[in-house]
Amino acid sequence: MRHMALYDMMETVRNTNQWLGATARTMASYPGLALIPHPGIRWMAAWGEVTERAFERMIAKPDWGIDSVTGDDGRDHVVQPEVVLEKPFGDLVHFDVAGRDEQPRKILLVAPMSGHYATLLRSTVKSLIPNCEVYVTDWHNARDIPVSAGKFDIEDYTLYLVDFLRELGPDTHVIAVCQPAPLTLAATAYLAAEDPDAQPRTLTLIGGPIDPDAAPTDVTDFGARVTMGQLEESMCQRVGFKYQGVGRRVYPGLLQLSSFMAMNADTHAQAFYDQIFRVASGEASDHDKHNKFYDEYLAVMDMPAEFYLSTVERIFKNCEIAKNAFTVEGKHVDIGKITNVAVKTVEGANDDISAPGQCVAALDLLTGLPDEMKASHLEPGAGHYGIFAGGKWRNNIRPLVLDFIDANSEESRTAKPKAKRQRGEADKTVVNLKQ
Structure with a gap:
């Protein structure tokens, strides 16, 4: 149960960030707020849009997109x-x-x-x-x-x-x-x-x-550095109750993604900052270079x-x-x-x-x-x-x-x-x- 709780905790964090992004985007998009000419509102909507999309993609299997x-x-x-x-x-x-x-x-x-x-x-x-x-x-x-x-x-x-x-x-x-x-x-x-x-x-x-x-x-x-016992204890968890594989031991995709991101944390942070700026400025699009890359990069699966x-x-x-x-x-x-x-x-x-x-x-x-x-x-x-x-x-x-x-x-x-x-x-x- 301990490893299942860790799995569900990671999913809870992901789900919460997706909800926060959706909430910020929706609140900042109320028509009444358009009367307030403050750039912070546009930045709030942009942050919400980028955050919601990023955390939503982490559990979505991408489409092949070859029509x-x-x-x-x-x-x-x-x-x-x-x-x-x-x-x-x-x-x-x-x-x-x-x-x-x-x-x-x-x-x-x-x-x-x-x-x-x-x-x-x-x-x-x-x-x-x-x-x-x-x-x-x-x-x-x-x-x-x-x-x-x-x-x-x-x-x-x-x-x-x-x-x-x-x-x-x-x-x-x-x-x-x-x-x-x-x-x-x-x-x-x-x-x-x-x-x-x-x-x-x-x-x-x-x-x-x-x-x-x-x-x-x-x-x-x-x-070569880590032992198999260390890997099994620190990297493997059991799937939580949200999915059909409940109880299966896996190397979670979200855990892998955190490792991927940590390897080039500064680069990824700058990429998301720049994307928020582009969204706030009206320069971003649904299929721009950032979204095409991160829609695939963030979509991870459990092994x-x-x-x-x-x-x-x-x-x-x-x-x-x-x-x-x-x-x-x-x-x-x-x-x-x-x-x-x-x-x-x-x-x-x-x-x-x-x-x-x-x-x-x-x-x-x-x-x-x-x-x-x-x-x-x-x-x-x-x-x-x-x-x-x-x-x-x-x-x-x-x-x-x-x-x-x-x-x-x-x-x-x-x-x-x-x-x-x-x-x-x-x-x-x-x-x-x-x-």
């Missing part, structure tokens, strides 16, 4: 997210483009379960939809999952990916972003041993902690406690993936079993979360994979988010990833002799991307 895409025919086609495979802790979602022929590239985008919703990859999805069939792992908020659904740790996460890949079939190209990179590598190795026909064609790992010790950061240092704790212990502390010692249900997952899945790693030179060296370590673990099926890319000047969103992703990284996918597609593998020589040239290009 249409322009096809090669020059027409706009409606985009509709559809659940292909539904499971208690996460769904496999397909972005169906109405009235368009099926695209040859089938891509599974593995989203992180690290505090934010899969919609964090919205811009990544939008950049791939025009010429790809895009599928995404849409993880659920643990607070909404009844205790009766059972546990969910990194082994369960890996088996979910296995089920998703079996559902999609062997002509799939996987892109794993950040946190799921090591577990996606493990899921591919699991299939290599247990169900080779279900393996994907290619696997692209973007900014993931395959070997956290290869290039220490503040994230890895934190995992199952066992997933959070097992990630810290087995991925960061024990480095089971890096040591090729990972097990699922007592069975060793040998990464060396991967022999015919082309693997590419992508890192950002300025990434301070998964520093350069952590992700490319995956290639050394692929002892059974020919060198011509391995590739890597280091993007100069890119931070953690820049390697999967923004201009560097769209203009530099995305074309390289799609070229890698095309060079290792089924069509390339089964091409006629002339086409094979062309593929050989493409392979050289891919290999030359290695840093």
Whole structure:
């Protein structure tokens, strides 16, 4: 009950601040107060509007906001997210483009379960939809999952990916972003041993902690400093009575958000001060840069406690993936079993979360994979988010990833002799991307 009380206390604080913001905004908007030409009233209304929106977004799951895409025919086609495979802790979602022929590239985008919703990859999805069939792992908020659904740790996460890949079939190209990179590598190795026909064609790992010790950061240092007992006692709580997951042990999203904000407290404080000024001056809009960013940034989700704790212990502390010692249900997952899945790693030179060296370590673990099926890319000047969103992703990284996918597609593998020589040239290009 003590941990449940802490959870409810955080929700009470959030709810109270949302109410205070709404109250200030409403009171300062009374028509009668317009007779008083005092700037303090405008500031009160602006503070209320910004405060209400900020604290309201903390419990709202953002919408994908991808309504249409322009096809090669020059027409706009409606985009509709559809659940292909539904499971208690996460769904496999397909972005169906109405009235368009099926695209040859089938891509599974593995989203992180690290505090934010899969919609964090919205811009990544939008950049791939025009010429790809895009599928995404849409993880659920643990607070909404009844205790009766059972546990969910990194082994369960890996088996979910296995089920998703079996559902999609062997002509799939996987892109794993950040946190799921090591577990996606493990899921591919699991299939290599247990169900080779279900393996994907290619696997692209973007900014993931395959070997956290290869290039220490503040994230890895934190995992090394604290004990598992300290983490379990200080970071894990039980969901309160407001949600369906009442009693489930979680790493609360609000607790994660407080940590995120504390890392750059001055920057966030200034951003909100500036936004209040813009609202008071009539310069803000519903979809301005501040709101677009913070509507997503503030929308956090609870993680199952066992997933959070097992990630810290087995991925960061024990480095089971890096040591090729990972097990699922007592069975060793040998990464060396991967022999015919082309693997590419992508890192950002300025990434301070998964520093350069952590992700490319995956290639050394692929002892059974020919060198011509391995590739890597280091993007100069890119931070953690820049390697999967923004201009560097769209203009530099995305074309390289799609070229890698095309060079290792089924069509390339089964091409006629002339086409094979062309593929050989493409392979050289891919290999030359290695840093």
